[in-house]
Amino acid sequence: MRQLDTADVDTKFIEARKGLFAGLLDRVMRAETIRADALGARQFAVRHGLVLKPALSTRLAILAACLS
Numbered sequence: 001m002r003q004l005d006t007a008d009v010d011t012k013f014i015e016a017r018k019g020l021f022a023g024l025l026d027r028v029m030r031a032e033t034i035r036a037d038a039l040g041a042r043q044f045a046v047r048h049g050l051v052l053k054p055a056l057s058t059r060l061a062i063l064a065a066c067l068s
Contacts, residue, residue, distance in 0.1 A: 018044045 014021055018041040025048050026034060038047035045052050 022047065 022041070022044055029048065033049060035043075035047045035049070044050075
């Protein structure tokens with residue numbers, strides 16, 4: 001969402017209204033740039049060519065010394 005160049009518009013505002021923005025972007029973007037197979041609010045970023053949020057991952061390191 002942060003890729004959208006919208007001055008003074010919070011990304012949470014856009015995320016809460018993905019359906020509205022999807023409809024607007026579908027009208028103003030060239031048809032060949034829209035992924036027609038990506039439907040629904042969960043596919044908003046994919047449909048309009050935005051980078052997805054990275055998956056959160058947790059790395060856990062256990063030191064061998066702690067196990068003895």
